[in-house]
Amino acid sequence: MADVRQIVIDIISDIAPDEDVSSIDDAKSLREQLDLDSMDFLDIVMELRKRHKVEVPQEDYPKLASLQSCVAYLGPKFAAAPV
Amino acid sequence: MSDSQRIVMTGIGLTAPNGNNLAEFRKSLLECRSGVKHHEIRYMGKQVAGMCDFDEYKYQSKKLRRRGTRAGSISIYCANEAIADAGLDWASTDKSMVGVYLGITEHGNVETEEEIYQMHQNGLDWKLWSPHHNPRTVANSPAGEVTLNLSITGPHYTLGSACAGGNVGIIQGVQQLLLGEVDLALAGGVSESSQTFGIFAAFAAQGALAHHDDPTRASRPLEKNRNGIAISEGGCVFVLERLPDALKRGAKIYAEIVGYAINSDATDFVNPNGERQVQCMHKAIRRAGLTPADIDLVNMHATGTGTGDVNESQAVRKAFESSPKTYVNFTKGHIGHCMGAAGSIELAGNIPSFTDGLVHPGMNCAELDPECEIPNLVVNEPRPVGNINYILNNSFGMLGINSALIVKKYQA
Numbered sequence: 001m002a003d004v005r006q007i008v009i010d011i012i013s014d015i016a017p018d019e020d021v022s023s024i025d026d027a028k029s030l031r032e033q034l035d036l037d038s039m040d041f042l043d044i045v046m047e048l049r050k051r052h053k054v055e056v057p058q059e060d061y062p063k064l065a066s067l068q069s070c071v072a073y074l075g076p077k078f079a080a081a082p083v
Numbered sequence: 084m085s086d087s088q089r090i091v092m093t094g095i096g097l098t099a100p101n102g103n104n105l106a107e108f109r110k111s112l113l114e115c116r117s118g119v120k121h122h123e124i125r126y127m128g129k130q131v132a133g134m135c136d137f138d139e140y141k142y143q144s145k146k147l148r149r150r151g152t153r154a155g156s157i158s159i160y161c162a163n164e165a166i167a168d169a170g171l172d173w174a175s176t177d178k179s180m181v182g183v184y185l186g187i188t189e190h191g192n193v194e195t196e197e198e199i200y201q202m203h204q205n206g207l208d209w210k211l212w213s214p215h216h217n218p219r220t221v222a223n224s225p226a227g228e229v230t231l232n233l234s235i236t237g238p239h240y241t242l243g244s245a246c247a248g249g250n251v252g253i254i255q256g257v258q259q260l261l262l263g264e265v266d267l268a269l270a271g272g273v274s275e276s277s278q279t280f281g282i283f284a285a286f287a288a289q290g291a292l293a294h295h296d297d298p299t300r301a302s303r304p305l306e307k308n309r310n311g312i313a314i315s316e317g318g319c320v321f322v323l324e325r326l327p328d329a330l331k332r333g334a335k336i337y338a339e340i341v342g343y344a345i346n347s348d349a350t351d352f353v354n355p356n357g358e359r360q361v362q363c364m365h366k367a368i369r370r371a372g373l374t375p376a377d378i379d380l381v382n383m384h385a386t387g388t389g390t391g392d393v394n395e396s397q398a399v400r401k402a403f404e405s406s407p408k409t410y411v412n413f414t415k416g417h418i419g420h421c422m423g424a425a426g427s428i429e430l431a432g433n434i435p436s437f438t439d440g441l442v443h444p445g446m447n448c449a450e451l452d453p454e455c456e457i458p459n460l461v462v463n464e465p466r467p468v469g470n471i472n473y474i475l476n477n478s479f480g481m482l483g484i485n486s487a488l489i490v491k492k493y494q495a
Contacts, residue, residue: 017145035146042214050201050211 002052002078008070011047015040026067048074054081086326090257091493092434093334094169094322096161099428100133100315100418104164108428109435112417112443113465117299119313119419125200125280131293131301132277133315133419143232152219153275154190155228157318157424162229162269169322169334171267173233182265183226183239184255185320186248186272188423188480190241191220192279225273237265245480246384247345248272249319249426250488254343256323266328273318274422286312289353291388293419302419303447304385305392305455305462312386313419319427337434338490341473342371348483355391360398360485364475367487371473375406378489379471380442382429384479385413386420395477396455403458410459410468416446426478430488433474437492441465 009021012034019034030036041061048054054077056064063073095105100118102108111118124130139148139156142163148156162183166173198212205211218224226239238259244251249272256270276282286292291311295301302313329336344366348356368375381399385392403409414429421428436442448462476488 015146015149017149019146039150039214046211046213049208050205 004071004074004078005067007052008044008067008074011044011051012036014047015043024067029065030067052078052081054078088261089326090260090323090340091326091329092321092337092340092490093324093329094165094171095319095337095431095434096164096166096168097317097319097428097431098135098137098157098160099317099421100135103135103137105431105435108432109443112414112432113441115417115444115446115463117417117446119298119302119315121298122277124283127280127283127287130283131295131298131313131419133313133317133421134277135317147232150215151228152224153193153278153316154187154225154273157275157316158185158225158229158273158320159232161271161273161318161320162233165269165320165322166233171322177266178234179236180266181235181237182256182259182268183229183235184242184252184259184268184270185226186242186244186250186252186423186426187222187225188245188248188274188276189243190222190224192281193275194219196279196281229269244423244484244486245482246420246422246425247478247480247484247486248274248423249428249430250343250476250478250486251345251426253321253323253340253427253488254345254486256321257340257343260323260325266324268323269320270323271318271320271427272424274424275316276422277314277316282314286314293387300447302387302416303449304383304387304413304415304445305396305452306448307450307452309387309389309392309452311388313415315419315421317418317421317424317428319424319431321427336493338437339493340488341491342367342373342489343487344370345484345486348485350483353481355394355479356483357394357398357401359483360395360477360479361402363485364398364402364477364487367475367489371489373473373489375403375409378403378406378409378473378475379468380433380436380474381409381411382433382474382476383411383413384425384477385445386415392452393454395479396457399457407458410442410461410466411457412442412461413445416448426476426486426488429478430474430476430490433476434490436471436474440467440469440471442468
């Protein structure tokens with residue numbers, strides 16, 4: 001099973017390479033902890049689609065707010081995604 | 084002319100394939116050190132090209148570098164270097180009276196090619212097209228990135244002027260200072276052309292892409308066996324000020340800009356028109372209140388193409404036929420063709436001759452093409468010539484845009 005948490009962290013590391021991603025609080029909003037703006041979240045969505053064929057519709061973008069919510073939301077999608 | 088109508092250069096920031104500041108670049112020019120190497124170009128494989136190796140993160144975060152463009156990154160580096168070189172107290176500078184004027188050959192090809200490539204690699208999924216595509220490819224992007232980086236709130240734009248861009252950006256800066264639109268201009272040219280495969284393929288299709296087993300010898304303007312253009316990237320930004328402002332803050336003054344001209348061939352998409360080039364040079368000389376005999380040094384555009392070099396050689400011979408003491412050199416043998424940055428970079432490379440009295444040579448001219456013979460052409464090794472007071476810098480581009488810029492050794 002895909003390690004969704006690590007997948008999201010890897011993407012954030014590429015999108016915001018100046019940020020320290022080693023001590024993110026999973027329960028807290030990512031934007032509270034990291035210098036991420038709305039365009040960065042579009043990039044996260046884009047990379048999920050490009051790298052993992054996982055689609056996130058626009059109305060679900062708020063579900064990517066924290067690492068915890070990412071795992072909860074993306075977990076089933078990764079489980080269902082084509083390998 | 085009142086001093087407030089005199090525009091001077093007080094800072095230079097540059098990156099070229101063989102140097103990341105003026106001192107390094109000048110040394111490379113005098114020592115005939117090429118910056119052209121073999122590089123892998125998408126689809127085409129090994130090609131000669133000039134790439135810059137400046138530190139992209141010296142003035143920019145990794146995130147903003149990723150968000151922006153290569154052209155923006157080059158521009159930001161050059162602008163910051165120029166400001167530092169000028170000794171400006173940036174914190175107290177009125178940013179609303181600073182303008183950014185950058186000449187470009189083209190912009191957006193690198194980003195567009197990359198998006199198409201990525202889409203093609205991913206099953207033509209158009210939803211993978213980046214939301215950054217538009218801000219990256221709008222034509223003002225390289226200049227706009229400089230304003231974001233330096234908190235400049237004055238005007239910014241690029242001047243789309245093909246390979247005349249390096250001169251045209253400077254001319255725009257001069258004009259805006261003369262109009263009183265700004266008090267300080269960051270002006271020059273920038274190019275990321277060597278990052279895009281399309282420009283290589285197009286020059287190859289024209290039979291105008293340089294090649295040689297030894298890449299350092301590929302770019303050889305005026306040479307009998309030249310076979311085209313070595314495509315390069317680079318940038319050069321000058322700090323321009325009105326003379327009284329420069330004097331007031333005790334700035335070092337590299338040169339005064341005393342003449343310029345831009346005209347159009349109106350004859351062909353790519354082939355140059357030597358007669359118009361002569362007219363352009365003479366117009367710049369007249370504007371400066373000079374005669375051809377006053378010009379000590381001419382930097383040719385000289386790209387290494389068959390037709391272009393012959394045309395320009397004829398034009399320079401004609402323009403300076405009454406001037407037996409004018410020296411002539413060219414720069415693209417060292418660095419290839421830096422496209423929209425070429426005019427600015429090449430001008431910067433000659434400015435130290437005001438103080439060292441040397442004319443740097445055109446490089447790689449093993450056997451001069453008889454059709455390109457020009458009196459006082461300096462090739463292959465530097466020539467000490469003593470006092471140099473005026474330099475004329477040629478920069479020409481496709482669609483028949485010609486530009487000539489004249490700088491003078493500063494005298495109070």
